Structures are given as structure tokens and as C-alpha cells.
Amino acid sequence: MASWQIRIDVGGTFADGWALTPAGSQIRCKVLSSGALRTSIVSIEDGWLGCDRPLSDHEQGLEGFSVAGVLISESVPNLGKIKVEGQFHLGQIIELVSGEDAAVVAARLLTGTAPGADFPRADLRVATTRGTNALLEGKGTPVDLYTSKGFESLLEVRDQRRPDLFELSPSLSVPVTKRVIGVTGRLDRKGRELEPLDESDLEAHGETKAVAVAMINSDVAPYHEKRVAEILRDRGFAEVSVSHEIAPMIRLWPRMETTVANAYLTPVMGGFLSSLKNALPGVPLSLMTSSGQLKSAETFRPVDSLLSGPAGGIAGAVALARACDLKQVLTFDMGGTSTDVARISGEPGYRYEQEIGPVKVLAPAVKIETVAAGGGSICQWKNGGLQVGPESAGSSPGPACYGCGGPLTVTDVNLLLGFMDEMRADIPLDRTAAETRLDELIQEIGEEVNREELLEGLRKIAIGHMAEALRQVSTRDGYDCRDHTLVAFGGAGPQHACALASELGMKKILIPADAGLLSAWGLHQAADxxxxxxxxxxxxxxxxxxxxxxxxxxxxxxxxxxxxxxxxxxxxxxxxxxxxxxxxxxxxxxxxxxxxxxxxxxxxxxxxxxxxxxxxxxGRATDLDYEYFERGELVEKLTLEQDGFSTLLLAKGWRIFRGTSGSIRLDWEGRNELEGKAPAVVEAELFRRRFEGVVEEMGELLRRTALSTNIKERLDYSCALLDAEGRLIVNAPHIPVHLGALGLCVRKVSAGRTWEEGDTVVVNHPAYGGSHLPDVTVISPVFVDNQLLGFVANRAHHAEIGGKTPGSMPPDGSCLAEEGIVIPPTSIESIGDDFFKDSRSPADNLADLKAQVVANRYGVKALRKLAGQSAMEVVAFHLRGVYERSAILLARAIEGFGETSAEDKMDDGSIIRVKISKNEKLVVDFSGSADVHSGNLNATPAIVRSAVLYALRLWVRTDVPLNEGLLDEVEIVTESGILDPPLTRDPKTCPAVVGGNVETSQRVVDVLLEALGLQANGQGTMNNFLFGNERFGFYETIGGGAGAGPGWHGRSGCHVHMTNTAITDIEILEERFPVRVREFGIRRGSGGPGEWMGGDGLIREIEFLEETTVSLLTQRRERIPRPNGVPGRNLLFRDGRWQELKGTQKIVVKTGDRVRIETPGGGAWLQEL
Structure with a gap:
């Protein structure tokens, strides 16, 4: 006997259902993710309510649902009729609920099974965001984590980077651990036992339903981990997530985080599976995983489900592409909350690590990029400009037109533009509510705008966000969007497909027959x-x-x-x-x-x-018949095709081909015509996004084509777009110390120079706006019709560029010549193969420099293309507009500002002093700071400028384009000394500066923030740690405690202010170098006590397995982070005892020696501050 084939995808806004009946016909449904059916009343007669549309394909099945708490007594769902007692009125929006999960509700609607009735014989496949939502909303079950002693706080530290460069109040991860138990026992990377497992550490620590075990080096040697799990299971813990089973790959932190996430979600997903099994007893159940695998409820792991819905869509797209003989496609799945995009070439690509909200997950997943631009993306006026997303209205309240008090969204924009037929929508729509929200937006803008043009502009902004995501999945891997067919699906994908394809220059589009339900339909096509x-x-x-x-x-x-x-x-x-x-x-x-x-x-x-x-x-997959397409008509005007599940908007110039299985193919045969001028506020946002897109693509290209780990993984680079005057307009910063330096560098290099088209100049000399020698800058002018439009530039840290010590950061350097190869402004044509001969890694230098040049050439080409599309004058106007917007925001911030000052000292007593006052301009005066430093703590003007720009960006507290407009009304005053050393052209007489870049810069920021009353002192150092010998070299910077502020505690164990590089994972360090990490975690109690506590520092203890030279370049070992923070310490363990090291020192360690770095805590925030 044939059975029902039920396929359900529960997303963030809707649950989509698709089923194949025993007779072979197809049935579809869509319900809200809350499990409710929303409809409006169009007739009332003898207790019967007539709904605005059919509620299912069946003649019965809604008995047992309720409306406003009253049960439905009779129903004819296929005619949209229900009988229920109560007072109702025409036009009223009502919700039908059963109290069951959306997946169960969808299954009932598909099969016509009323609540309480038995389901027919069926096979059920489900994709769900239940686990994802619980993770993002912090609604899992707190976990007991058992890990190796010394690494108990690893989940707090993660890779030490802060998620937002400009967020002073910490954005902490979801707290998924209830307690962490350190277990004695140690294995090395070869599986040898260094210390036996102490089972007494596993005594009961209270009751919990979720347990995780993650121990160091268990990816290669899991026997300690296995024994711990065995003991816990013997004690009655049925569900124990074990890291070598969940994610058997090197890197302790992400493996631990993945394992804890799995444990955290196990009770939640267990409850969800139980609800399905209880509602559909005896029905075989399979669940889609993030990688497109179908797993039984018994073998399913929660951590595998986090991208299961998008994976269903990819499975459908793969099957459809094969049936239509398409070799290369870009998928575009636009739903209510977000948009998922992917590239497919025959088979989907995979990635094995992804960030899901606050958690890094090591689990295979289809390679998908998600952008926060869906139908529910909120359209608003924010920080002096239009913004679409990333905030979403979700399913509740939803867009304004849902009639539940929601904000203006992309869905409302499409409705008001006439790009949706409200009579055919899957839920009732309230046009008046959308109009009201649009009126409110226009009022906020504060200037007269054409409503139609504003709506078109908002739609263009949303399209721009989606286009950037598609460029990422193609150009990132070296492919061109234009060589692909766009497969558009989801409720809103086809509605935006023509506009998106035009934006990307794509000539072919495919719309699936079940476009609105493709993720559910794809579950049916998925192979074992x-x-x-x-x-x-x-x-x-x-x-x-x-x-x-x-x-x-x-x-x-x-x-x-x-x-x-x-x-x-x-x-x-x-x-x-x-x-x-x-x-x-x-x-x-x-x-x-x-x-x-x-x-x-x-x-x-x-x-x-x-x-x-x-x-x-x-295994076996569903075979689809080959789909043939018949040539159709050329679209002469905007045309709408809509059903209850999806909306297709056909634009002029596309030819329609209709397929034998219901798909639609669109081929571009029109001409690109100039678009009408958008309102100024819209055009400003569009150009800002385009400028940002240029520098982001430059950065992606640089990362992709570079050779060194420093650029490729640590992301120690920045790319920038500057105007014809050399003013920084837009950049894609990863490292704050680069921020203000690029504009100054371009202007210094330009002084007395006549730029010509095709020029590219390389420089790292501090006299020309450089910061320190490892930071190499590449500058290229952009000419349009022989006129200078602006510049593109990038700065990247070369991990090795010569000098007296490996890593080019000698702690005892006294002049620039000792720090590495010095590059005055030099044309790229004159740099030959032997240019970096004095570096220890000349091949890496040349490869990374080539990548920097490639990134600039892309930027030149992209900006010229933009000028070609819009005219040079228009582009120049908007470059100026971005600059001026930042200037206006700063001007507002400094209104009524008086005078303030602060000072601090480096560990050797060198004073850093600032006075900030408001005259005609904001004057930031560093007069009275120390004289030129005899060592390497001299900070160049570029570094000082970067620190000031960073502090002003924090002061404005607005997501403003970070550019030199923030410095337009600012005068920076320095005297010859530590903050303005005499940067002579001769490297032998030029002061050393490497410590100024990495250490003095932090102190400059601390005094600025103290003067502005923004935050207590952070750790005030980057804790530079270098070691190596003739065989290898290694460099890292170590985080510490952030300062507290008015209303928040400082974050512990993170990088602060002028750097934000990732720290090397413990297992990677042990795999690659002859060292052993003895301890890495939070230095408890080092944060300053007060009303608001300073963040704690870190402990990093390394044992050396062969003779090695160690260099330390650190600060705040003698002086505290104010107020009340604990200073750092550097220690050496040798011959059975600990001895103190200096903050700046070079030593030779022997086999068995240990270096322990205890980084400073952050200062407290006290009431008097």
C-alpha cells in the first residue's frame, strides 16, 4: 500500500509543507512558524465564517483548531469555511491554532488530519530551525563541561578577538555552560601520556541534563576523553556529548564549542523529536542535516541541524539544475527573515566550519552565505541615512502589512509598489498599515521626497545587500557571477530575481515550479x-x-x-x-x-x-525527468505572476521560456537603460554601499591571493578608498591602528609627486605616513578621462621583513635600520625578485606584495566602472557626501564641549599627556608628552592620528562610515618627542618605532578615552610574544582585560583597542612548533574592583621542547591599568623555580623551560569617573 510522502521545512517566519499523496498528486501548504494559520473574515452566516482563501486542499481537518480560545466545531477548509462561536466582524484578522508545533500543523493540513485524529500511513522528512533558534536566543539547557585542567575558561576567551571593533560595552556569547570542571591528565600530540587521568576530579558536581567532554589533543588521542565519558555514563548521564565523536578535528576551542553546543541543544531537539513522534506514532522520520544528509531520529545530532532548511533548498536546486542541464548556478533563496545564497557546479560545495550566531561549529554544511535581507528586513532612517536591515520584523509582529503593528519592511515596499497581489497572498495583508509606516519614515527623513522613488530606492538598497552576498560566494572562490544561471526561490526570491540579475550582469534566471516551497520540495529530492x-x-x-x-x-x-x-x-x-x-x-x-x-x-x-x-x-536519489523549455514572449512591461506561495516579478527585456515540469527560464534580451534618478537620500545610501563594496572586495581579493598566514588568517590588513585630496573616505578595517594612517600616507607620498594613470607605489617608511616597517602600504591613483578621481590603497602586515630579530620586532632596537627593510615611496615596476633579499622570507614578501597590487588593481577597475555608470562628477560628489556625513556627526557630538585632560606613563616613566578643548575646532593637544624615546616606543604621527580617529569613532557612538570626516573639525597638536619623533630619511638616524605601533598606541588611546570619560584603562598593551631559532619563527599578541565603563563590566580575555588579531589555537601551536601549552585561560581577579569591574587578563604558559630565543615586547608590568587593574607579569620557570622577567626582554630558553605571560586586567569604573 502506498503511503503519504510528507516534507516540511520549518523556517524563521513560515513552515512550508509539500506532500505526495498515495495517488501521486502533490499538495502544498504554508503556516506561520508559530503554528498558526492567519486569515481574514470575508463573510459571516449562521455561525460560519468565510475566510479570504482556502485553508487547505481538503474537505475537513480543522476541527480541533481554535479561534480566540474557542474550538472550531465544523470546517470545509478547501472552501475556506469554519464554524466557531463568538463575536466576529467582516475584515477581522483571526488566527487558527491547535497548540501543536508548526511541523505537526503542516502535516495535518497536508493530509487533512484533524487534531486528535490518527495520521494515515506516511513517511516524514523535516528540516527545522528549532536548534538554530534555541542557540541564537539562549534557550538551550546549560551544560556541565569536563575539560583538561588549565583550559577551563577557553570558551570565554575563544580566539581573543572582540566581535565589534567599536563596541566598548562587551557583546558576550550566549552562556551555554553551567559549570566547567577541570580534569587532571595530559596527552601530547603523538598520543603519549604525560600525566595520568585523575578520576577523582570527576566526582558528582550536581544534577544536569546536558554534559559535554572536550580534552586537549583528543582529536589524535581520545582515550582520556573516552574514559571520562564512560565514567559519566556509568553514573547515569544518558546523553554525553564527546568532542572526538562530535568534531574529530584539530583545534581545541572550536571542537570544544561545537561539543558544548551539541549538548546544549540535545534536550531541546529531543523535545522537538518527541513531539513529532507522539503526534505521528509509527511514521518513519528523517531529518535533514546542514550538509544535506538525511538522518534518522536515532542518529541525528543537534549540531548537524543548524543549517538544515537552506540545505533542503540546495538539494532541490541541485536536482532541478541537473534536470535542466545547468552546469553552474548561483542559488538565491529569499525568505522572510534572511536570504541564503550558494554556488553549485554539478554538486554543492561544503564548508566544515561556520559561525552560527555566537558559536563556532565544526560540522559539515553546504557552503551557503546568509545575509540579513529578507522580506521582513526593516526599512528605517538611522544615523542620518536610510538603512534596510539587518534588523528583521520576523514572523511576529511581522511586516506592517501583516496587521500586527510591525515596522516598514521590504515586503511592505513591494506591496506599495504594486509588486504583490494582496488578493493572492498566503496571509491577509493590510495596505493601510504599510502606508502609515511609509508616512512615518518620510517624516523622519525631514525633507520632501517622492513616495514612489523612495520605495524604489529602498528596494534597490535591499537588492544591493543581496548582490554583495552573491559576489562573495563567486568571486571569493575565483568565479564570475556572469557565467552562472541564477536559480531564485523562496517566497520572495522570484520577486527580486530580475533586478538582482541585472545588478550582477547575469543573463539567465531559472524559477522552479515550486519556488515558494523549494526547501520542502528539496527534502523529497535529497538522496541518502x-x-x-x-x-x-x-x-x-x-x-x-x-x-x-x-x-x-x-x-x-x-x-x-x-x-x-x-x-x-x-x-x-x-x-x-x-x-x-x-x-x-x-x-x-x-x-x-x-x-x-x-x-x-x-x-x-x-x-x-x-x-x-x-x-x-x-544512495538512490529521486530521478526527475529532463525538463524541456518552449520559447515564449518577450516581456514588454513589468508583469506579476503570483500564487499563494511565491511571487514572480517579470521585468522588461527578459524572454520567458516555460518548462515541461512547470519551471520558468528567463533569458536577457533587452538593452541596459539608464535608470531614473533616485531621491538624494536613497542615492547617498546606494553609493555608500557601493563604495563599501569596492573596499570589501579589495580586502577579500587580498586575503584570497596572499600567501602569508598573517594576512590570510590573522587578517592583519586594511583596504581603503580615498578622494582626490587623499582623504580617507571608506575603508574595510580589521586593525584599528591602520585607520587614520592611510590618508596621511597617501598625502605624504603625493606631496611634490605628479601621479599618472597606471601608477602604483609601495611604501613603509614612517616619514611618509607609515606606522612600522612590517606594515607595507600600496597606493594606486584612479583616473577617469585623465582626471584624478581618487585613490585606492591597502596596508598589510608582513610577518617578516628583516631586521635584527626574527619577526622584525626587536625588543632592543634603537634605530629604524635595526627593525627591517625600509621602503621609501617606490614604484612597483622597480621592485625586482631581489628587493626583499634582506628579509628572512623574501618569497612570502613578494607574494604578499603581489596580492596587494592585485587588490588595488581591482579597486581601480571597480571605481572606474562606477564612474562610467554614473559620471565622474556624481561619484566625486558622493565621495564628498560620505566624508561630510561623518563630519556633521562629529560636529553634533562636540557641541558644548569644554575642556578635559588626562595623562599616563609607559613602564619606563615616559609620559603620554593629552588636553582636549573646543575652540573653533576640537583641539587634541599632546604637548607635554615625553621626549624622543631611546628605544622603540616612538609613535609616528600616523599612529597618533589613528588613535585619535579611533577614539572619536567611539565617542560618536554611531555606526558611521569610518573616515577622515571625523577629523574635519579636529586639530591634532604634537611636539617633537615620543609622539612626533624626527623621522629622517636615513634609517640609521631615524628612531626605532616598532614599539610605538604596538604599545604606545594603546597608551594614547587610554588617555584619550580617560579624558573623554568613555572607559577606564584597558590592559594597555598588545603583549607581543615572539620565539624561534634557525628552524622556525613564531609571533603572536595576547589579549587581556578591557576597561569597565558607565553601566558595564569590562570584558575579560580579549584584545583591546588598537589590535584585534586572533590567537593561535593550542593544538595548532603544539602540532607545528616544539612547544607545549601548559595553561591558557582567564587570569581571575586581575580586573580592577569597583562599581563596574574591569575585565580580567589572560594567562599563557608555554613549555619549550628545544633551545629557542624568546622576545617579549610588553607594557603595564610596572604601572596599573587605572583604576585598580592588576599589572601584568612575565615569568620564566627554570631549574625548578620561577623568576621574574622584564616587560621588554630577549632570552634564550632551554629544553624544559617555561615562559608564563600573565596579562594585565582592565581598570574599574568608579562613580567619581
Whole structure:
């Protein structure tokens, strides 16, 4: 006997249902994610309410639902009729509820099964955001975590980066642990036991329903972890999440976080699965995972579900692309809350690590980018400009037109533009409510605007957000959007497809027959799929066949995916290969893909490391008939096609081809015509987004094409767009110390220079706006019709550029020549292969410099293209407009400002002093600061300018484009000294500056924030830690405590102010270098006590396994972070005892020695501040 095939995708706004009946017909439904059916009353007769549309395809099935707490006694759902007692009126919006989960409600509507009635024989597949929502909203079950002693606070520290550069009050992760228990016992990277497991540490620690175990090096040696889990299970903990089972890959922090997330969600997802099983007893249940696998309820892991809905859409798109013989597609799934995009070339790509809200998850997932731009994205006036998203109205209250008091959204914009037929919508729409919200927006703007043009402009802004996401999934991996077909689905995807394709220059669009329900339909098309993974972590050799045989265990392989990388790098390249591939063929495939991605051959001195092997085992999938398309008419005007699940807006110039299975193909045959002028407020936002898009793409290209880990993984670079005067207009900052420096650098290099089209100049000399020598700047002018429009520039930190010590940051340097290769403004044409001969890594320098040049060339091309589309004068006008908007915001902030001052000292007593006063301009006066430093603590004017710009951005407290407009009404005064050293052209007479960049810059920010009353002192140092010998070199900066502020405690264990680089994971450090991490975590009690507590510092203790030179460049070892913060300490353990080290020191350590760095805590915020 045939059964029902029920497929349900529960999203953030709607639950979509699709089913195949036993007779082979298809049935569809859509309900709100709350489980409610929303409708409006169009007739009332003898207790029967007539609804504005059919409520299901069946003649019964709503008995047992209730309206306003009263049960429905009779129903004819297919005619939209229900009988219920109560007082109702025409036009009233009502909700039908059953109290059941949305997935169960959808299953009832599909099958016509009333609440309480038995379901027919069926097979159920579900995708759900239930786990995702619980994670994002903090509604899981707090976890008991058992981990190796010394790493108990790793989940608080993460990788030490702060998520928002300009947020002083800390944005903390969702607290998913109830308690953390440190367990004695240690294994090394080779699995050798260094310290036995102490089982007495596992005594009961209270009752909990969620338990996780994550111990160091368990990815290669899990026996301690297995024993801990065994003991806990013997004590009655049925559900124990164990890291080597959940995420068996190197890197302790993300593996631990993934395991804790799984434990945190286990009770939530267990409850959800129980509700499905109880409502549909005996019905086989499969759940979609983030990677497109279907798993039974018994083998399903919560952490695998976090992107299951989008994965269903990808499964549908893959099947459809195959049926339509499309080789390369970009998918565009626009729903109510967000938009998901992906690239497919035959099969979907995967990623094995993703951020889901506050949590990093190591689990395979279809490679999808999500942008906060859906139908529910809020349209608002904010910070002097229009904004669309990222905030969303969600399903409750929803858009204004839902009639529940919601804000103006993209859905409302489309309704008011006539791009939706409200009579065919899946829920009743209130046009008047949308009009009211639009009126309120116009009133906020405060100037006369054309309503139609404003609506069109808001839609264009939303389209721009989506276009950027699609560029990311294509250009990031070296592909061109224009070579792909756009597959648009979701409730709002087809509605925006033509506009989006035009924005991207794409010529082909495919609209699925079930576009509004493709994620549910895709569940039906999904094949039984399994991904098996083995971590390899060795140099590529001829053991490929052996590894394949061990992993596949006789099963049929669909795809073999080899994860390879250059030795020493973190980012890897995935190579798909056949079963019989040889080492030579795999090496050739890697080198070909490397050249495609990075534009150059693999460096011959870098070996290839085999990171992991993944096998995709695929069973039978649903076979779709080949879809044929008949040539149709050319669209002559905007045309709307809409059903209850999706809206298609056909734009002029596209030719329609209708497929034999109901799909629609659109081919572009029109001409690109100039669009009408948008309102000024709209045009300003559009250009701002385009400018930001240029520098973001420059940054992505630089990251992708660079060789060094410092740029590729630590993201130690910034890209910028400047106007013809060399003023910074837009940048994509990762490192705040770069912020104000690029404008000054461009102006210094431009002084006395005649720029010509095609020029590119390289510089790192502090006399020309450089910060310190490792920061290399590349500048290119942009000419349009022989007129200078502006500049593009980027600055990137080269991890090695010569000098007296590895890492080019000598703690005892006394002049610039000792710190590395000095580059005055130099044309790129004059830089040959031997230019970096005095560096210890000349090949890396040349490769990274080439990547910087490639990024600039992209920026020049993009800005010229923008000028070609809009005219140079228009682009110049909007560059000026972005600058002026920031200037206006600062002017407002300094109104009525009086005078304030602050001072502090470096550890050697060097004074940093500032006085801030308001005359005609805001005067930031550093007079009275120390003389020129005899060591390396001299901060260049570029560094001082960066610190001032950063502090002013914090003071404004507005998400404003970060540019030199903030300095327009600011005068910075410095005297010759530590903050304005004599930067001579001769490196031998020029003072050393490396410490000024990394240490003095932090103190400058501290005195500025103290003077402005924004925050207590942070740790005031970057804790520079370098070690190496003739075989290797390593450099990292270590976070500490952030200062408290008025109304918040300082964040613990993070980087503050002028840096924000990631710290190397414990297991990676032990894998690559002859060291052992003894402890890494929060230094409890180091934050200043007070009304609002300062954040605690960090402890990083490293044991050395061979003789090594260690360099320390740190501050705040002698002087406290004010008020009440605890200063840092540097310690050496040798011959059985600890001894204190200086803040700035170079030492040689022996095998078995340990260096312990205890970083400063942050200052407290006291009432008198």
C-alpha cells in the first residue's frame, strides 16, 4: 500500500509543507512558524465564517483548531469555511491554532488530519530551525563541561578577538555552560601520556541534563576523553556529548564549542523529536542535516541541524539544475527573515566550519552565505541615512502589512509598489498599515521626497545587500557571477530575481515550479547521503589509496574530497578526485586550483600538507525527468505572476521560456537603460554601499591571493578608498591602528609627486605616513578621462621583513635600520625578485606584495566602472557626501564641549599627556608628552592620528562610515618627542618605532578615552610574544582585560583597542612548533574592583621542547591599568623555580623551560569617573 510522502521545512517566519499523496498528486501548504494559520473574515452566516482563501486542499481537518480560545466545531477548509462561536466582524484578522508545533500543523493540513485524529500511513522528512533558534536566543539547557585542567575558561576567551571593533560595552556569547570542571591528565600530540587521568576530579558536581567532554589533543588521542565519558555514563548521564565523536578535528576551542553546543541543544531537539513522534506514532522520520544528509531520529545530532532548511533548498536546486542541464548556478533563496545564497557546479560545495550566531561549529554544511535581507528586513532612517536591515520584523509582529503593528519592511515596499497581489497572498495583508509606516519614515527623513522613488530606492538598497552576498560566494572562490544561471526561490526570491540579475550582469534566471516551497520540495529530492571524514595531518605522499580503503570500508564512493594546504598555513583547498587518483595527479590538481585561486604558481619552497580526507557516500536519489523549455514572449512591461506561495516579478527585456515540469527560464534580451534618478537620500545610501563594496572586495581579493598566514588568517590588513585630496573616505578595517594612517600616507607620498594613470607605489617608511616597517602600504591613483578621481590603497602586515630579530620586532632596537627593510615611496615596476633579499622570507614578501597590487588593481577597475555608470562628477560628489556625513556627526557630538585632560606613563616613566578643548575646532593637544624615546616606543604621527580617529569613532557612538570626516573639525597638536619623533630619511638616524605601533598606541588611546570619560584603562598593551631559532619563527599578541565603563563590566580575555588579531589555537601551536601549552585561560581577579569591574587578563604558559630565543615586547608590568587593574607579569620557570622577567626582554630558553605571560586586567569604573 502506498503511503503519504510528507516534507516540511520549518523556517524563521513560515513552515512550508509539500506532500505526495498515495495517488501521486502533490499538495502544498504554508503556516506561520508559530503554528498558526492567519486569515481574514470575508463573510459571516449562521455561525460560519468565510475566510479570504482556502485553508487547505481538503474537505475537513480543522476541527480541533481554535479561534480566540474557542474550538472550531465544523470546517470545509478547501472552501475556506469554519464554524466557531463568538463575536466576529467582516475584515477581522483571526488566527487558527491547535497548540501543536508548526511541523505537526503542516502535516495535518497536508493530509487533512484533524487534531486528535490518527495520521494515515506516511513517511516524514523535516528540516527545522528549532536548534538554530534555541542557540541564537539562549534557550538551550546549560551544560556541565569536563575539560583538561588549565583550559577551563577557553570558551570565554575563544580566539581573543572582540566581535565589534567599536563596541566598548562587551557583546558576550550566549552562556551555554553551567559549570566547567577541570580534569587532571595530559596527552601530547603523538598520543603519549604525560600525566595520568585523575578520576577523582570527576566526582558528582550536581544534577544536569546536558554534559559535554572536550580534552586537549583528543582529536589524535581520545582515550582520556573516552574514559571520562564512560565514567559519566556509568553514573547515569544518558546523553554525553564527546568532542572526538562530535568534531574529530584539530583545534581545541572550536571542537570544544561545537561539543558544548551539541549538548546544549540535545534536550531541546529531543523535545522537538518527541513531539513529532507522539503526534505521528509509527511514521518513519528523517531529518535533514546542514550538509544535506538525511538522518534518522536515532542518529541525528543537534549540531548537524543548524543549517538544515537552506540545505533542503540546495538539494532541490541541485536536482532541478541537473534536470535542466545547468552546469553552474548561483542559488538565491529569499525568505522572510534572511536570504541564503550558494554556488553549485554539478554538486554543492561544503564548508566544515561556520559561525552560527555566537558559536563556532565544526560540522559539515553546504557552503551557503546568509545575509540579513529578507522580506521582513526593516526599512528605517538611522544615523542620518536610510538603512534596510539587518534588523528583521520576523514572523511576529511581522511586516506592517501583516496587521500586527510591525515596522516598514521590504515586503511592505513591494506591496506599495504594486509588486504583490494582496488578493493572492498566503496571509491577509493590510495596505493601510504599510502606508502609515511609509508616512512615518518620510517624516523622519525631514525633507520632501517622492513616495514612489523612495520605495524604489529602498528596494534597490535591499537588492544591493543581496548582490554583495552573491559576489562573495563567486568571486571569493575565483568565479564570475556572469557565467552562472541564477536559480531564485523562496517566497520572495522570484520577486527580486530580475533586478538582482541585472545588478550582477547575469543573463539567465531559472524559477522552479515550486519556488515558494523549494526547501520542502528539496527534502523529497535529497538522496541518502553520508560524509565520512578522517583527519590526516601529514605531508602529501603515496598513501592515498590506503587511506581511501580504510575510510570507505567497502562502500561505494560518490565523491572523494581531499583537503590540502601549503605547510604552515591554516586555510586549505578542497580537491575533488576520482578513486584511483595518484599522488602526482593530486599534486597537479592542487597546483592548478592554487593558480586559479591565487593567480600564481605554488611557491616551490612550500610543501603540500594533506589535512583531511572526506568521502561522500550517496544512495538512490529521486530521478526527475529532463525538463524541456518552449520559447515564449518577450516581456514588454513589468508583469506579476503570483500564487499563494511565491511571487514572480517579470521585468522588461527578459524572454520567458516555460518548462515541461512547470519551471520558468528567463533569458536577457533587452538593452541596459539608464535608470531614473533616485531621491538624494536613497542615492547617498546606494553609493555608500557601493563604495563599501569596492573596499570589501579589495580586502577579500587580498586575503584570497596572499600567501602569508598573517594576512590570510590573522587578517592583519586594511583596504581603503580615498578622494582626490587623499582623504580617507571608506575603508574595510580589521586593525584599528591602520585607520587614520592611510590618508596621511597617501598625502605624504603625493606631496611634490605628479601621479599618472597606471601608477602604483609601495611604501613603509614612517616619514611618509607609515606606522612600522612590517606594515607595507600600496597606493594606486584612479583616473577617469585623465582626471584624478581618487585613490585606492591597502596596508598589510608582513610577518617578516628583516631586521635584527626574527619577526622584525626587536625588543632592543634603537634605530629604524635595526627593525627591517625600509621602503621609501617606490614604484612597483622597480621592485625586482631581489628587493626583499634582506628579509628572512623574501618569497612570502613578494607574494604578499603581489596580492596587494592585485587588490588595488581591482579597486581601480571597480571605481572606474562606477564612474562610467554614473559620471565622474556624481561619484566625486558622493565621495564628498560620505566624508561630510561623518563630519556633521562629529560636529553634533562636540557641541558644548569644554575642556578635559588626562595623562599616563609607559613602564619606563615616559609620559603620554593629552588636553582636549573646543575652540573653533576640537583641539587634541599632546604637548607635554615625553621626549624622543631611546628605544622603540616612538609613535609616528600616523599612529597618533589613528588613535585619535579611533577614539572619536567611539565617542560618536554611531555606526558611521569610518573616515577622515571625523577629523574635519579636529586639530591634532604634537611636539617633537615620543609622539612626533624626527623621522629622517636615513634609517640609521631615524628612531626605532616598532614599539610605538604596538604599545604606545594603546597608551594614547587610554588617555584619550580617560579624558573623554568613555572607559577606564584597558590592559594597555598588545603583549607581543615572539620565539624561534634557525628552524622556525613564531609571533603572536595576547589579549587581556578591557576597561569597565558607565553601566558595564569590562570584558575579560580579549584584545583591546588598537589590535584585534586572533590567537593561535593550542593544538595548532603544539602540532607545528616544539612547544607545549601548559595553561591558557582567564587570569581571575586581575580586573580592577569597583562599581563596574574591569575585565580580567589572560594567562599563557608555554613549555619549550628545544633551545629557542624568546622576545617579549610588553607594557603595564610596572604601572596599573587605572583604576585598580592588576599589572601584568612575565615569568620564566627554570631549574625548578620561577623568576621574574622584564616587560621588554630577549632570552634564550632551554629544553624544559617555561615562559608564563600573565596579562594585565582592565581598570574599574568608579562613580567619581
Amino acid at each position: 547521503r553520508e560524509i565520512k571524514v578522517k583527519q590526516v595531518l601529514k605531508l602529501l605522499d603515496d598513501s592515498i589509496g590506503e587511506e581511501l580503503d580504510q575510510l570507505r570500508e567497502g562502500q561505494r564512493i560518490h565523491r572523494s574530497l581531499f583537503e590540502l594546504r601549503l605547510k604552515g598555513q591554516d586555510s586549505s583547498i578542497e580537491i575533488e578526485a576520482g578513486q584511483g587518483i595518484s599522488e602526482v595527479e593530486l599534486r597537479e590538481a592542487f597546483e592548478t586550483r592554487y593558480r586559479e585561486l591565487y593567480g600564481d604558481a605554488r611557491p616551490v619552497d612550500r610543501e603540500i600538507e594533506w589535512v583531511a580526507l572526506r568521502l561522500e557516500l550517496v
